[in-house]
Amino acid sequence: VAGIVVLGAGQAGFQAAASLREAGFAGTLTLVGDETALPYQRPPLSKAYLAGKTEADGLALRPAAYLDAHRIAFRPGLVAEAIDRDGRRLLTAGGPIPYDHLVIATGARNRPLPVPGADLAGVHQLRGLADADALKTALEACRAAVVVGAGFIGLEFAAVAAARGVAVTVIELAERPMARAVSPETAAFFRNAHEASGVRFRFGAGLAAVEGRNGRVSGVVLADGTALAADLVLVGIGVLPNQEIAAQAGLGVGDGIRVDAFLATDDPAVSAIGDCARFPTRFAQGLAADGTVRIESVQNAIDQGRCLAARLTGRPAAYAAVPWFWSDQGPHKLQIAGLGAPGDAGVRRGTEAAFSVFRFRDGRLSAVESVNRAGDHMVARRLLAAGTSLTPEQAADPAFDLKALAV
Ligand code: FAD
Numbered sequence: 153v154a155g156i157v158v159l160g161a162g163q164a165g166f167q168a169a170a171s172l173r174e175a176g177f178a179g180t181l182t183l184v185g186d187e188t189a190l191p192y193q194r195p196p197l198s199k200a201y202l203a204g205k206t207e208a209d210g211l212a213l214r215p216a217a218y219l220d221a222h223r224i225a226f227r228p229g230l231v232a233e234a235i236d237r238d239g240r241r242l243l244t245a246g247g248p249i250p251y252d253h254l255v256i257a258t259g260a261r262n263r264p265l266p267v268p269g270a271d272l273a274g275v276h277q278l279r280g281l282a283d284a285d286a287l288k289t290a291l292e293a294c295r296a297a298v299v300v301g302a303g304f305i306g307l308e309f310a311a312v313a314a315a316r317g318v319a320v321t322v323i324e325l326a327e328r329p330m331a332r333a334v335s336p337e338t339a340a341f342f343r344n345a346h347e348a349s350g351v352r353f354r355f356g357a358g359l360a361a362v363e364g365r366n367g368r369v370s371g372v373v374l375a376d377g378t379a380l381a382a383d384l385v386l387v388g389i390g391v392l393p394n395q396e397i398a399a400q401a402g403l404g405v406g407d408g409i410r411v412d413a414f415l416a417t418d419d420p421a422v423s424a425i426g427d428c429a430r431f432p433t434r435f436a437q438g439l440a441a442d443g444t445v446r447i448e449s450v451q452n453a454i455d456q457g458r459c460l461a462a463r464l465t466g467r468p469a470a471y472a473a474v475p476w477f478w479s480d481q482g483p484h485k486l487q488i489a490g491l492g493a494p495g496d497a498g499v500r501r502g503t504e505a506a507f508s509v510f511r512f513r514d515g516r517l518s519a520v521e522s523v524n525r526a527g528d529h530m531v532a533r534r535l536l537a538a539g540t541s542l543t544p545e546q547a548a549d550p551a552f553d554l555k556a557l558a559v
Contacts, residue, residue, distance in 0.1 A: 153464055154179045157242050157251035159232050159397075161185025163193065163450055164426025165257035166213050167457025173222040175465040182225045182249055184232055184242065189281055190216060191226075195450060197284040198308040199480050203315070204288070208281065232258075235401035237419055253421055253464060256409060257457075258394035260427040260448060265300065265387045269362030274369035275385045278305055290384050294318050298372050298382040300359055302329035304479045306388030307346065311482035314349045321380055322346070323357040323372070335498040335509045338486065338521045345484055354378075393428045393446060406430065408446035413470035415460045423464075425456035435475055435491045435536075438513045445491065449477045474536045476529070487529035490519030490536045499547045501528070508532070510547035517541045534558040 156172060158165045161183050169183045185191070192211040200206040219226045227246070234243040241248040262277040264270065276287045287309075291297075297313050299306040302324035310320045322329070328339040329346075343353060358375035362385055371381040395405040403417045404410040408430030415423045415431060430446040437443060455473035462469060479486045496511040496518050506524040510517060510532075517540075520532035531554050535542070538558070546552045 153177075153252045155182075155251055156180070156253045156255065156464065157182045157184065157249050158255040158257060159184050159242060160257035160259055160394075160426070160428070161187065161191045161226065161228065162257060162259045162426065162453070163191070163213070164259070164453035164457050165255065166191035167454045168255050168257060168425060168461050169224045170214070170218075170222065171458045171461030172464060173224065175461050175467075177461070177465050179252070180225070181223060182227060182251075183219075184227045184230050184244060184249065186229065186231045187280060188229045190214070190219075190228075192281060193450070194279070195478075197281065198278055198305050199312070201284055202288055202291070202309065203312045211281065232397060235397060235422070237401050237422070240421060251421070253423070255460060256398055256417075256422065256424040256428060257426045257453075258397065258428045260391035260393050262387070263390045263392055265359070265362070265389065267359050267361050269364055269369070269372075270387075272362055272364040272369045273367055274364075274383060275362055275387065277387050278309065279391075287386070291316060291318065294384045296382045297321075297384040297386060298323060298380055299386045299388060300372075301388040301390070302326070302331075302353065302355075303388050303390065304330065304333070306386060307342065307481050308479060309386050309388065310346060310351045311349065314346070314351050315482065318384075319352075320350070321352045321354060321382075323354045323359060323374065323380075325356065325358055327355045329353070332494065333492070334486070334488070334521055335492065335496070335511055337498055337500055337509045338523060341507075341523055342481060342484070342486070345482060349482055391427070391448060393430075395428055398422075398424065398428075410444070414463055414468055415456055415471055423460050425460055426453040429456065431456075431471060433471070433475075435518075438518075439491055439493045447475055447491075449475065451476045474533050476533055485524055485526070487522045487526065488519060489522075489529055489532040490517070492519035492521070497544065499544045501547055501550065510542075510544070512544055515541075517547075528554070531555055531558045 190212040231245045296319045299322040361373045393408045398409040399405045409424040427448045436445045459471045477488045492511045496513045498509045508522040508528040511519045522529040
């Protein structure tokens with residue numbers, strides 16, 4: 153491969169470019185991204201950055217000098233419009249860029265709020281640095297906030313806002329927070345912790361409309377008619393993969409750009425990684441009928457970037473990394489290894505304040521959620537990587553030596 157173009161300069165795209173150079177790729181390497189900042193980390197946007205504990209310069213994955221030194225031609229602020237697969241060119245607003253191999257790392261975008269009033273001033277979403285800056289400014293004058301969706305980003309925002317003295321109400325269609333992602337035990341812990349910080353929840357609540365005065369949000373109305381006053385609404389109802397450019401080029405998509413175990417699309421000259429990619433993994437067994445998943449996490453973006461760079465420099469290996477994730481909510485740290493599903497059985501280990509839930513699907517360890525218990529998380533990653541299972545009885549037994557099993 154002589155020339156590689158990476159489309160999308162986020163966590164996955166940057167990693168692929170950096171790992172290609174680290175692996176000795178000597179051809180031309182172009183990194184195209186529609187955002188203007190240097191490639192940056194998103195997790196702090198709903199945590200330390202929002203809370204004013206990290207500055208914008210602290211978010212960049214590497215300084216500009218790194219890109220120069222590694223001959224990564226970074227093209228910020230450039231929107232890719234189409235892929236000309238026959239001509240092997242990425243068509244952009246700034247003209248075509250030829251490639252021998254194209255890496256699609258376009259990430260995901262926030263799901264739009266499908267109710268009247270969603271476009272009022274004061275209704276926010278959080279995905280990029282520009283969103284975070286707008287939200288940070290809005291928080292300064294905010295007294296009452298409504299969060300739509302009790303997922304990770306909504307809850308992280310709720311913790312930061314409540315700590316500033318904002319009255320926060322989280323509305324959620326399901327009966328518990330993070331319902332798709334974590335066990336009822338872990339959800340209950342976080343519900344209690346947020347409530348203890350003053351956050352109020354309304355579960356089983358649908359949003360009917362956002363209301364406003366003079367173009368600015370003044371509150372929301374729930375499906376049951378309840379009205380809640382608010383001067384800020386944060387919408388965190390999940391994301392949609394940025395797959396359209398691949399679909400228009402005739403590549404297979406379906407909640408993500410479809411790739412094989414080596415992260416290649418239907419076209420051997422095009423790969424896809426990160427939030428936009430749907431890939432097969434053994435961790436999806438019993439979770440998805442076709443054995444594929446799309447994962448939104450830093451771990452997945454980094455490990456797929458590395459895996460692809462290895463293949464493109466002559467060391468092909470199927471992608472087999474253990475999925476892991478974290479979320480910081482107020483003083484509490486949640487870490488998840490593996491992929492749980494809503495029906496998985498759960499066994500708890502530890503204390504009230506620091507515990508892990510070991511989850512089992514079809515009798516095998518599927519995921520481990522650790523709350524303020526980083527040691528268990530590291531062991532869980534090793535267990536899942538080795539495919540070592542343990543029994544629910546062993547997991548529940550405080551005397552059982554987990555570390556010894558993971559060696
Ligand atoms: P992205 O980082 O989204 O990068 C994709 C890039 O492609 C974007 O810059 C996008 O603008 C660009 N792009 C898209 N289409 C085009 C186009 N046509 N032309 C040019 N450029 C284009 N994960 C964790 O593991 N832990 C956390 O605690 C955590 N917290 C998070 C908090 C927030 C607020 C957010 C938003 C995400 C968080 N995540 C977290 C998720 C994590 O950040 C993502 O999984 C990761 O960024 C995915 O990397 P990516 O490169 O696939 O996508």
